[in-house]
Amino acid sequence: MIGRWLSDLPMDDPARKSTSKPMLRRFILHTKPIKYLHLLGSGTEGVVYRVEIEGKEYAIKVFRNWTYTGTKLKGRAQHYTFPIANEARAFARLDSIGQNGTWAVKCHGWMKISGRQRLKSMREYTCWAIVKDYLPHPVSISDIPEIRRKMKIARKALIHPSDTQPCNYRDSFFVDLGRVKTHPYPPQMWSNRERREFFTWFDGYASRWEVSVRDGSVVEGWLNQEFKRSIAEVEARNKRDEAAKQRKLLATVPDATADDQSDWTSNSS
Numbered sequence: 001m002i003g004r005w006l007s008d009l010p011m012d013d014p015a016r017k018s019t020s021k022p023m024l025r026r027f028i029l030h031t032k033p034i035k036y037l038h039l040l041g042s043g044t045e046g047v048v049y050r051v052e053i054e055g056k057e058y059a060i061k062v063f064r065n066w067t068y069t070g071t072k073l074k075g076r077a078q079h080y081t082f083p084i085a086n087e088a089r090a091f092a093r094l095d096s097i098g099q100n101g102t103w104a105v106k107c108h109g110w111m112k113i114s115g116r117q118r119l120k121s122m123r124e125y126t127c128w129a130i131v132k133d134y135l136p137h138p139v140s141i142s143d144i145p146e147i148r149r150k151m152k153i154a155r156k157a158l159i160h161p162s163d164t165q166p167c168n169y170r171d172s173f174f175v176d177l178g179r180v181k182t183h184p185y186p187p188q189m190w191s192n193r194e195r196r197e198f199f200t201w202f203d204g205y206a207s208r209w210e211v212s213v214r215d216g217s218v219v220e221g222w223l224n225q226e227f228k229r230s231i232a233e234v235e236a237r238n239k240r241d242e243a244a245k246q247r248k249l250l251a252t253v254p255d256a257t258a259d260d261q262s263d264w265t266s267n268s269s
């Protein structure tokens with residue numbers, strides 16, 4: 001890991017940051033105690049906490065053990081697909097071109113979580129973590145124009161984004177870089193044409209985000225269509241009580257479509 005996409009140098013080291021070989025530098029407060037404030041999310045890649053270190057708030061993503069199941073890459077090249085490698089390389093590239101904290105959330109570097117810095121519940125996680133600014137606001141509909149505009153930063157940085165669904169944004173900043181590819185990448189899994197097509201696709205895709213009729217969050221527009229259609233169907237059968245019940249029920253359901261969404265997003269990108 002260190003020497004491939006992680007650098008031993010601290011984030012504030014004055015040495016020039018290579019733009020061609022992106023290596024993320026180390027969080028300068030990596031030996032300090034971590035106060036865990038609350039869980040922000042957990043998924044297949046890792047767990048994300050809001051924490052306090054030396055009186056300042058951060059978001060910290062602790063990565064899971066990753067078993068590569070694809071077939072295209074062999075040997076050490078497989079490590080390029082690890083979420084931590086994807087995040088580290090993309091954040092390092094952005095930092096090396098003076099774009100840390102513009103398209104994506106500001107990154108403060110990587111650290112190894114050890115000893116008393118670890119929670120008991122972290123047994124199934126590795127010690128590897130990436131520290132980012134904590135962003136308190138979810139994405140809102142007024143952020144969309146800026147989100148679309150800022151994609152040109154990723155394009156210029158030779159980054160191929162993925163998993164760019166609304167829940168991976170906070171304000172207008174992309175926060176989940178676990179599936180993002182950064183050039184140079186194993187050629188079997190890198191296509192300039194697909195990368196170009198992604199940016200065209202994304203522009204239309206984000207223009208179809210809407211405020212959810214269910215809970216007011218920002219969602220892909222088709223989710224609202226599905227929701228409205230199912231209520232309209234029930235109403236058409238003149239079952240108003242049932243429609244009202246369905247509305248109430250759906251308002252309490254957590255986001256059951258998250259898995260389908262990410263499949264759909266990755267296929268389209």
Ligand SMILES: Nc1ncnc2c1ncn2[C@@H]1O[C@H](COP(=O)(O)OP(=O)(O)O)[C@@H](O)[C@H]1O
Pocket residue numbers: 040041042043044045046047048059061105132133134135136167168170175176177178
């Ligand atoms: N820097 C951050 N500030 C605030 N919330 C965040 C931040 N990073 C992630 N989150 C929240 O935590 C969730 C999970 O983080 P993410 O990096 O997307 O993990 P995963 O790879 O498991 O999806 C996000 O969807 C977002 O709601």
Ligand SMILES: [Mg+2]
Pocket residue numbers: 043167168176
């Ligand atoms: Mg995510």
